[in-house]
Amino acid sequence: MKLNLKIWRQAGPNAKGQMVDYKIDGVESDMSFLEMLDLLNEKLISKGDEPIAFDHDCREGICGMCSLYINGEAHGPDKLTTTCQLHMRRFNDGDTITIEPWRANAFPVIKDLIVDRSALDRIQQAGGYISVNTSGRTVDANNIPIPKKNADMAFDAATCIGCGACVATCKNASAMLFVSAKVAQFALLPQGRVEAAKRVQDMIAVMDAEGFGSCTNTGACEVECPKGISLTNIAILNKEFLLAQVK
Amino acid sequence: MTFLKTSVAKKVAMALSGLFLVLFILVHLAINLTLIYPGKEAFDAAVEFMGTNPLIQIMQPVLALGFIFHISMGIYLEWNNRSKRSVKYVNNNPKVASSWASRNMIWTGLFVLLFLIIHLLNYFVPFKTQEVSDHYVLVTGLFKSPVYTLIYVLAFISLGIHLSHGFQSAFQSLGTPRQKCHKFIVYSGNLFAFLVALGFSAIAIYFYFN
Ligand code: HEM
Ligand code: SF4
Numbered sequence: 001m002k003l004n005l006k007i008w009r010q011a012g013p014n015a016k017g018q019m020v021d022y023k024i025d026g027v028e029s030d031m032s033f034l035e036m037l038d039l040l041n042e043k044l045i046s047k048g049d050e051p052i053a054f055d056h057d058c059r060e061g062i063c064g065m066c067s068l069y070i071n072g073e074a075h076g077p078d079k080l081t082t083t084c085q086l087h088m089r090r091f092n093d094g095d096t097i098t099i100e101p102w103r104a105n106a107f108p109v110i111k112d113l114i115v116d117r118s119a120l121d122r123i124q125q126a127g128g129y130i131s132v133n134t135s136g137r138t139v140d141a142n143n144i145p146i147p148k149k150n151a152d153m154a155f156d157a158a159t160c161i162g163c164g165a166c167v168a169t170c171k172n173a174s175a176m177l178f179v180s181a182k183v184a185q186f187a188l189l190p191q192g193r194v195e196a197a198k199r200v201q202d203m204i205a206v207m208d209a210e211g212f213g214s215c216t217n218t219g220a221c222e223v224e225c226p227k228g229i230s231l232t233n234i235a236i237l238n239k240e241f242l243l244a245q246v247k
Numbered sequence: 248m249t250f251l252k253t254s255v256a257k258k259v260a261m262a263l264s265g266l267f268l269v270l271f272i273l274v275h276l277a278i279n280l281t282l283i284y285p286g287k288e289a290f291d292a293a294v295e296f297m298g299t300n301p302l303i304q305i306m307q308p309v310l311a312l313g314f315i316f317h318i319s320m321g322i323y324l325e326w327n328n329r330s331k332r333s334v335k336y337v338n339n340n341p342k343v344a345s346s347w348a349s350r351n352m353i354w355t356g357l358f359v360l361l362f363l364i365i366h367l368l369n370y371f372v373p374f375k376t377q378e379v380s381d382h383y384v385l386v387t388g389l390f391k392s393p394v395y396t397l398i399y400v401l402a403f404i405s406l407g408i409h410l411s412h413g414f415q416s417a418f419q420s421l422g423t424p425r426q427k428c429h430k431f432i433v434y435s436g437n438l439f440a441f442l443v444a445l446g447f448s449a450i451a452i453y454f455y456f457n
């Protein structure tokens with residue numbers, strides 16, 4: 001199929017960017033979205049042009065590296081799908097597709113479609129872990145009985161891949177869904193309770209300092225999240241935050 | 248005070264002030280309904296009670312502060328959140344993922360504020376500064392104006408939309424156990440929003456035609 005692409009090009013962090021039109025032919029319906037961009041890049045390279053920079057790694061929907069705001073939606077039109085798992089059969093011959101980087105002041109553009117998402121790493125470093133001594137006397141985690149419901153909810157929260165689609169889609173560029181997944185994943189388990197109060201406060205402090213907006217519960221993040229992270233986690237985060245104040 | 252500096256605490260304060268205003272609106276609706284049923288005498292008695300009861304007199308400045316807090320915090324949060332994305336999307340399609348009401352809280356809120364100012368000038372100021380001989384006549388008389396009635400109805404539709412998102416949003420901000428209560432909260436919020444919009448508007452329209 002033939003497609004008209006409108007893609008954000010920006011030479012570097014401080015360069016002025018713009019949308020550039022590309023026409024591409026020979027796109028197969030079983031190509032993934034990123035393979036379509038690979039095809040475009042091969043054509044650009046063979047013409048001696050600069051290829052389009054975009055993030056990707058596993059290409060199987062598990063690493064959280066791919067991004068892209070496609071036709072006005074984070075990770076494109078499919079629900080519960082990362083960009084690397086989006087396929088061209090979702091589009092029709094002759095379609096015009098706009099491709100933009102995640103937009104948030106906390107995610108500055110590095111080049112073209114690549115943004116710097118290290119702000120999420122810094123939030124994670126502020127408390128997204130448990131402190132266990134691994135000196136050899138560790139207790140097997142499975143020795144502690146955990147209600148099935150909590151185990152399931154913690155597991156679901158832990159499937160967040162840190163892609164940042166929640167931030168990209170939120171009208172406030174809020175990272176609450178990401179942070180709430182990281183907080184809830186531990187808050188629901190006995191090992192995580194020990195540092196729960198400190199964790200939630202530290203992670204929120206860094207979230208605010210990194211320049212993310214505040215949550216207004218529009219729920220767009222939950223809809224666009226490729227892993228279906230639920231707003232329940234944000235309610236848990238809010239509860240944990242309030243509980244931490246009275247501790 | 249470091250507590251109130253965090254974004255989450257501001258949201259909690261927003262939620263509490265919003266729910267406080269919800270209580271006020273409920274009382275206000277109950278009083279207004281007496282205009283129609285049982286009628287003039289009951290309404291006059293309610294006005295008398297609101298004008299003299301000591302608890303209500305204490306609550307009046309608290310309510311004013313509640314409004315001022317809710318409005319200023321709402322405007323601040325909106326302004327602050329807007330500043331978090333300096334470069335906008337060329338193509339953005341937010342309606343696939345969130346409701347109109349949730350994205351336009353500031354506009355439905357500001358429209359309610361506009362009405363609130365008109366309402367205070369028309370009713371509350373004369374009530375406080377001069378001898379109003381007959382409240383029933385003052386209130387129902389205002390609905391003789393088609394422009395006033397229209398703004399009135401639109402303001403309460405606006406408030407209904409504001410509450411259709413705001414009610415459940417407030418509980419989410421307070422961290423209510425979502426899995427257990429969410430459906431119930433959304434349902435009661437929508438019902439409440441609908442009744443507020445319908446109740447106030449119906450009274451206005453009734454007196455416009457009678
Ligand atoms: C009687 C009138 C009003 C009632 C009952 C009311 C109620 C509420 C409620 C329950 C919320 C949800 C709080 C939350 O999301 O946690 C809310 C949010 C909000 N209100 Fe109001 N409100 C009223 C008037 C206003 C006015 C006059 C404004 C003017 C600016 C306003 C602006 C906002 C904004 C911007 C939000 C969203 C804030 C956020 O989610 O961060 N409201 N309101
Ligand atoms: S919550 Fe969802 S959208 Fe946000 S970073 Fe995690 S996986 Fe991505």
Ligand code: FES
Binds near residue numbers: 085
């Ligand atoms: S490239 Fe790994 S999730 Fe898409």
